Amino acid sequence: MRINKIILSFISAVAILLSTSVVSLAKVVGDKIVLGAAISLTGKYSSNGVHTQNGYNMAVDRINSMGGVKVGGKTYKFEIIYYDDESNPKRAAQLAERLISQDGVEFMLGPYSSGLTKAIAPVTEKYGVPMVEANGASRSLFTKGYKYLFAVLAPANLYLDVAIRTAVELNGGKGVRIAQAFEQDAFSQDVRLGILDAAKETGSEIIIDDKLPKELNDMAATLVKVKQMKPDVLVVSGHTKGALTAIRQIAEMKVDVPMLAMTHCDAAKLSKQHGKNSQYALCASQWHKTLTYKDNFFKDGMTYAADFQKEFGYDPPYQSAESSAALLVFKDAFERANSFDQKKVRDALAATNMQTFYGNIKFAPGGQNVDKPMVLFQVMCDGAGKCENKVVAPLKWASAKLIHPIPKWSDR
Amino acid sequence: MDFMVFQYPMITVQACLDGILLGILFALIAYGMALQWGVMNIINIAQGDLVILGGYIAYFMYLYGIHPAWGVIVSPIIMYFVGVGIYKLVINKVVDRDLFISILATFGISILFMQLMNFAFGADVVLANSGYGTTFLFDSAVVLPNSKIFSAFVSIVFAIGLVIYMKKSKLGRAIRATAQNARAAKILGVDTEKVYAATFGLNAALCGVAGALISITFTIHPYMGLPYTIRSFMIVIVAGLGNLPGVAMSGMGLGVFEEFADYILGTEFRIGSVFLLLVLILVYRRFKLSRKREYLK
Numbered sequence: 001m002r003i004n005k006i007i008l009s010f011i012s013a014v015a016i017l018l019s020t021s022v023v024s025l026a027k028v029v030g031d032k033i034v035l036g037a038a039i040s041l042t043g044k045y046s047s048n049g050v051h052t053q054n055g056y057n058m059a060v061d062r063i064n065s066m067g068g069v070k071v072g073g074k075t076y077k078f079e080i081i082y083y084d085d086e087s088n089p090k091r092a093a094q095l096a097e098r099l100i101s102q103d104g105v106e107f108m109l110g111p112y113s114s115g116l117t118k119a120i121a122p123v124t125e126k127y128g129v130p131m132v133e134a135n136g137a138s139r140s141l142f143t144k145g146y147k148y149l150f151a152v153l154a155p156a157n158l159y160l161d162v163a164i165r166t167a168v169e170l171n172g173g174k175g176v177r178i179a180q181a182f183e184q185d186a187f188s189q190d191v192r193l194g195i196l197d198a199a200k201e202t203g204s205e206i207i208i209d210d211k212l213p214k215e216l217n218d219m220a221a222t223l224v225k226v227k228q229m230k231p232d233v234l235v236v237s238g239h240t241k242g243a244l245t246a247i248r249q250i251a252e253m254k255v256d257v258p259m260l261a262m263t264h265c266d267a268a269k270l271s272k273q274h275g276k277n278s279q280y281a282l283c284a285s286q287w288h289k290t291l292t293y294k295d296n297f298f299k300d301g302m303t304y305a306a307d308f309q310k311e312f313g314y315d316p317p318y319q320s321a322e323s324s325a326a327l328l329v330f331k332d333a334f335e336r337a338n339s340f341d342q343k344k345v346r347d348a349l350a351a352t353n354m355q356t357f358y359g360n361i362k363f364a365p366g367g368q369n370v371d372k373p374m375v376l377f378q379v380m381c382d383g384a385g386k387c388e389n390k391v392v393a394p395l396k397w398a399s400a401k402l403i404h405p406i407p408k409w410s411d412r
Numbered sequence: 413m414d415f416m417v418f419q420y421p422m423i424t425v426q427a428c429l430d431g432i433l434l435g436i437l438f439a440l441i442a443y444g445m446a447l448q449w450g451v452m453n454i455i456n457i458a459q460g461d462l463v464i465l466g467g468y469i470a471y472f473m474y475l476y477g478i479h480p481a482w483g484v485i486v487s488p489i490i491m492y493f494v495g496v497g498i499y500k501l502v503i504n505k506v507v508d509r510d511l512f513i514s515i516l517a518t519f520g521i522s523i524l525f526m527q528l529m530n531f532a533f534g535a536d537v538v539l540a541n542s543g544y545g546t547t548f549l550f551d552s553a554v555v556l557p558n559s560k561i562f563s564a565f566v567s568i569v570f571a572i573g574l575v576i577y578m579k580k581s582k583l584g585r586a587i588r589a590t591a592q593n594a595r596a597a598k599i600l601g602v603d604t605e606k607v608y609a610a611t612f613g614l615n616a617a618l619c620g621v622a623g624a625l626i627s628i629t630f631t632i633h634p635y636m637g638l639p640y641t642i643r644s645f646m647i648v649i650v651a652g653l654g655n656l657p658g659v660a661m662s663g664m665g666l667g668v669f670e671e672f673a674d675y676i677l678g679t680e681f682r683i684g685s686v687f688l689l690l691v692l693i694l695v696y697r698r699f700k701l702s703r704k705r706e707y708l709k
Contacts, residue, residue, distance in 0.1 A: 211680035217630040221674040252557035
């Protein structure tokens with residue numbers, strides 16, 4: 001019994017010692033600014049989680065090698081502590097707590113996906129830890145009055161707004177008939193709300209409004225309805241599985257629709273997995289390498305893409321680009337605040353107004369980036385069946401002309 | 413609620429045909445489950461994950477330029493050995509225990525498989541393109557992708573093949589004898605250990621076929637296995653063990669039910685309606701059983 005007690009008190013003593021020594025590992029150690037991030041390295045978001053991490057790492061290396069961050073006349077370097085949140089919101093919230101209260105991190109980078117960002121935001125808010133996130137676009141993140149959350153990307157409700165407006169424009173300003181199918185998750189439902197708003201403003205009519213389940217792999221029912229009702233625009237959003245399922249079944253069932261607008265085409269590698277069947281699909285994207293935004297670190301989109309390709313061996317999806325942009329925003333805010341005081345950094349973040357290779361960044365009071373429009377690209381294939389994504393809207397950035405209406409299957 | 417399906421008669425035909433083709437594929441998976449449930453008294457929660465693994469085999473063949481339809485030959489062969497391996501490692505330790513232990517064990521296998529597949533193949537949704545065209549019926553009012561017809565056809569061929577094998581071959585007879593009475597079979601010289609391993613292997617092989625078919629008709633993702641487990645469980649519950657025509661009928665019934673639920677309630681309730689039906693059937697079965705018991709009293 002006594003021995004047990006002795007062992008127990010020994011263990012608790014060691015535990016107390018350990019915990020105090022961990023706390024001393026604070027945000028700025030020597031010449032390092034330590035940022036914390038919970039990232040999905042395993043689980044269902046692991047591929048996009050890795051894209052996010054690669055984006056962060058690429059920017060850290062670049063900023064550090066180009067002189068680091070200058071605060072109070074001293075130069076600091078970025079360092080990131082990563083934890084794997086297993087694609088699980090509960091785990092992500094725990095890890096945020098751990099990063100802040102045990103590892104002493106005072107500045108956070110966002111996780112991947114709206115769901116996980118939603119889980120982490122209340123924690124960072126509670127501790128007053130500024131978080132710049134690059135992968136949570138759900139509108140509900142920006143309506144809760146969070147003061148310490150900043151998103152470099154455009155909110156989800158704007159994803160396909162451009163598509164509807166373009167369709168109306170091509171229809172001579174008259175409203176169009178819209179068929180839509182959205183997965184039942186925070187992000188896709190926000191995209192849906194955006195479409196509802198755009199439809200209302202343009203006098204368009206929604207004739208099919210289907211919801212898709214999480215286990216979605218068959219949307220034949222929706223497509224049969226589309227064949228019957230012949231809408232002008234078909235909108236589908238259900239992450240990568242939605243995009244892949246839609247293209248497969250539209251091609252198999254030979255569904256003719258003048259405009260097909262989707263999300264997650266590049267994450268789904270549509271043109272690679274489906275080749276010519278994906279031709280003419282319009283896809284919403286936060287970024288495309290051909291956009292001509294510029295900054296001092298990555299120069300422009302094309303250079304970023306080439307450097308990324310060299311480092312990681314694949315073409316950067318927009319998830320990586322926006323993640324890199326998050327660090328540029330942090331660097332800019334630290335230098336303008338000229339301090340590591342969380343309140344001052346937060347205020348500097350709120351006053352951000354800059355251009356990066358990824359786009360202009362300026363935050364609304366809710367924390368979303370209002371200065372960067374979404375782009376639409378269209379999958380275009382050449383005679384040999386090689387397909388490419390070409391930006392078609394907004395017109396300012398367009399590198400190809402939108403093909404509209406989509407040719408009928410019988411004419412292809 | 414949407415009653416379009418009744419307003420346009422052609423949609424009804426489409427829904428029925430889609431449902432039947434899909435149901436035949438489900439029935440194949442359910443047949444494997446019924447087989448091993450009947451023989452070994454094990455409810456395999458990892459059934460759907462074996463299906464997905466089979467799908468990945470076909471997908472990788474497709475990646476290396478082999479037509480994914482060959483997956484229906486290659487995938488069952490590989491999956492047979494995977495099945496025997498699982499049996500030797502885990503199932504043989506729980507096969508004589510009660511149902512609860514085996515459910516726990518296969519649940520564990522299911523989680524392990526999901527994570528391993530995620531680790532090995534990544535979390536991306538993938539598919540294999542068969543390049544089969546489309547069949548148009550009734551003045552192209554009804555559209556059937558040939559990949560669906562192909563998968564129903566292959567399922568039927570494998571099911572018939574398995575029935576003949578069970579009737580005629582030595583192993584088939586041994587399996588049936590073990591299912592009837594394992595102890596008696598053992599006394600009469602059947603190596604039940606071998607029979608169990610073969611049964612689990614056969615089940616995994618059937619899952620392999622179904623997975624290959626799913627990779628060319630739908631999509632494959634490490635976490636998509638559970639709905640297939642639930643569906644096959646449900647089909648077996650309705651049909652009963654050892655009732656092959658019953659499994660086929662209840663499979664097709666479930667397929668058609670799902671399609672109609674999809675049209676009427678909306679796609680979001682598709683899987684939900686299957687769960688609901690399962691609960692209703694279980695309640696009904698219990699109700700019937702309790703009446704029988706009262707009668708016995």
